[in-house]
Amino acid sequence: MDSSKNGDATPLSKSELKARAKGKAVAGVAAPPVAATRGGRGGWKKGVAVFDFLLRLLATGAALAATTTMGTTDQTLPFFTQFFQFQASYDDLPAFTFFVIANAGASAYLVLSLPFSIVCIVRPQAVGPRLLLLIFDTIFVALTTAAASSAAAIVYLAHNGNVNANWLAICRQFNDFCQRVSGAVVASFIAALILIFLVVLSTISLKRS
Amino acid sequence: MDSSKNGDATPLSKSELKARAKGKAVAGVAAPPVAATRGGRGGWKKGVAVFDFLLRLLATGAALAATTTMGTTDQTLPFFTQFFQFQASYDDLPAFTFFVIANAGASAYLVLSLPFSIVCIVRPQAVGPRLLLLIFDTIFVALTTAAASSAAAIVYLAHNGNVNANWLAICRQFNDFCQRVSGAVVASFIAALILIFLVVLSTISLKRS
Numbered sequence: 001m002d003s004s005k006n007g008d009a010t011p012l013s014k015s016e017l018k019a020r021a022k023g024k025a026v027a028g029v030a031a032p033p034v035a036a037t038r039g040g041r042g043g044w045k046k047g048v049a050v051f052d053f054l055l056r057l058l059a060t061g062a063a064l065a066a067t068t069t070m071g072t073t074d075q076t077l078p079f080f081t082q083f084f085q086f087q088a089s090y091d092d093l094p095a096f097t098f099f100v101i102a103n104a105g106a107s108a109y110l111v112l113s114l115p116f117s118i119v120c121i122v123r124p125q126a127v128g129p130r131l132l133l134l135i136f137d138t139i140f141v142a143l144t145t146a147a148a149s150s151a152a153a154i155v156y157l158a159h160n161g162n163v164n165a166n167w168l169a170i171c172r173q174f175n176d177f178c179q180r181v182s183g184a185v186v187a188s189f190i191a192a193l194i195l196i197f198l199v200v201l202s203t204i205s206l207k208r209s
Numbered sequence: 210m211d212s213s214k215n216g217d218a219t220p221l222s223k224s225e226l227k228a229r230a231k232g233k234a235v236a237g238v239a240a241p242p243v244a245a246t247r248g249g250r251g252g253w254k255k256g257v258a259v260f261d262f263l264l265r266l267l268a269t270g271a272a273l274a275a276t277t278t279m280g281t282t283d284q285t286l287p288f289f290t291q292f293f294q295f296q297a298s299y300d301d302l303p304a305f306t307f308f309v310i311a312n313a314g315a316s317a318y319l320v321l322s323l324p325f326s327i328v329c330i331v332r333p334q335a336v337g338p339r340l341l342l343l344i345f346d347t348i349f350v351a352l353t354t355a356a357a358s359s360a361a362a363i364v365y366l367a368h369n370g371n372v373n374a375n376w377l378a379i380c381r382q383f384n385d386f387c388q389r390v391s392g393a394v395v396a397s398f399i400a401a402l403i404l405i406f407l408v409v410l411s412t413i414s415l416k417r418s
Contacts, residue, residue, distance in 0.1 A: 092373035095362040127416055138347060138408045142354045142401060149355035150362035153304040157363070158374070164301035165367070167376040192351060199347045199408075206415045207336055 045124035048205045052133075052198060053117040059194035060110040063144065066187035067103040070096060070151075073184070075177040088170070088177040095150040096181065102147035103188055106140050106195075113137075120205075127206065134202040141195045148188035155182055254333035257414045261342075261407060262326040268403040269319040272353065275396035276312040279305060279360075282393070284386040297379070297386040304363040305390065311356035312397055315349050315404075322346075329414075336415065343411040350404045357397035364390055 074089040090096040113136065116129045158178055161169030171178035283298040299305040322345065325338045367387055370378030380387035 088373070093371060094365060131412055131416060134412050135409050138350065138405055138412075141347065142350055142405055145351045145354045146358035150358040153359035153362040154366070156303060157366070157376075160303075162302060164297070165376075165379045167366075167374075170374045196347055196351055200344050203340055203343050203347075203412075203415070206412070207340060 043124075045205055046121060048201055049117065049120040049124055052201050052205075053114070053121060055194050055198055055201070056110055056114060056117050059191045059198070060107055060114075062187050062191035062194065063103050063107040063110060066148075066184045066191060067100055067107055069180055069187065070103070070184040071100050073177055073180040075174050088174045090181075093154055095154045099147045099151040099184070099188065102143050103184075103191070106144045106147075106191060109136065109140055124205075130202055130206060134199060134206070137195055137199045137202065141192060141199060144188055144192040144195060148185055148192055151181070151188070152185045155185055252333075254414055255330060257410055258326065258329040258333055261410050261414075262323070262330060264403050264407055264410070265319055265323060265326050268400045268407070269316055269323075271396045271400035271403065272312050272316040272319060275357075275393045275400060276309055276316055278389055278396065279312070279393035280309050282386055282389040284383050297383045299390075302363055304359045308356045308360040308393070308397065311352050312393075312400070315353045315356075315400060318345065318349050333414075339411055339415060343408060343415070346404055346408045346411065350401060350408060353397060353401040353404060357394055357401055360390070360397070361394045364394055 070090050074087075076087040090100055113133055116133050119129045120126060120133070155178065157167060157169075158174070158181075159169060159171045161167050279299050283296075285296045299309055322342055325342050328338045329335060329342070364387065366376060366378075367383070367390075368378060368380045370376050
């Protein structure tokens with residue numbers, strides 16, 4: 001407008017041409033940045049979704065390993081005393097039973113969550129499935145942590161005993177059992193940590209900016 | 210367009226006027242809904258933020274109650290045997306020591322998170338503080354749950370003992386101690402549950418639509 005006032009009736013001056021070209025360029029660029037940003041954002045979110053899927057597979061493996069290790073561990077000592085036969089399995093201690101149930105539940109949930117994770121890869125902008133995953137992930141963070149830490153408390157007691165409560169360290173007898181149970185607890189803690197990381201990933205992915 | 214074809218050169222037909230009025234109304238309404246939705250969304254988010262703040266206060270209370278109950282519980286029985294004097298406090302059992310530390314940490318975090326929660330009330334659209342709260346809330350869900358469940362495993366053992374491991378139920382002697390410790394565990398679980406609910410609230414609040 002300013003240039004048209006200066007040039008009156010003369011056909012488009014050089015400066016006006018430049019301005020128009022610039023304006024056109026700006027107008028032409030105006031649309032693409034939105035698409036580009038969206039594409040970049042989508043790509044970034046897709047990467048996060050793929051990472052989420054892989055971590056979910058890893059957590060499934062850890063939870064399954066914890067369940068099977070704890071569930072199949074069984075040790076019978078080759079001798080017995082007047083009190084009872086020394087035989088140890090997970091269902092001797094309620095904390096270990098809870099551990100098996102909770103980790104089996106977490107494994108089942110993680111397998112069921114895989115399709116939702118795939119939906120998040122295919123549609124990185126979808127908020128619904130990500131929100132659903134985040135909420136259930138948080139619940140299973142709590143469940144897996146509860147299972148792992150209650151079992152850890154018992155395993156610690158089995159390893160070290162407690163002088164004050166007069167509880168003996170049963171791991172001196174059931175060494176093999178304790179080793180395997182400790183492994184299961186570590187696997188469950190790994191699953192819980194991966195789930196926490198998944199929650200953080202989902203949170204970052206939910207952020208729009 | 211259809212009405213202009215029917216009416217040819219006649220000045221605006223009734224149906225066309227109606228259509229134009231409708232079009233104008235639609236165009237005129239097009240802008241306000243954005244502002245209205247934004248205002249509604251802001252108000253809705255502000256409500257969630259206020260609820261978040263109140264729940265955070267409640268969780269602080271629960272975590273503090275758990276810490277102090279567990280930390281101050283101390284019972285000495287009026288008799289002793291040839292083995293040891295019967296005296297029970299939280300530092301006799303590592304799980305209870307962890308419980309006190311973790312719940313004290315959670316209380317400190319919850320108090321420190323209150324200003325961020327206030328920021329979320331003042332600026333309901335702010336994503337940064339909400340994101341920060343969500344991530345740390347998740348970490349403290351895990352910590353509080355771990356503390357509560359490991360202590361619960363030990364309390365269960367103290368109440369019921371375990372025949373297989375030959376661990377005796379010490380609560381028969383330390384009844385008062387066990388009662389208070391159980392209360393502390395329940396308070397810690399309540400804090401963990403509120404934290405989970407806070408995570409879910411933050412997630413819903415992060416959703417834009």
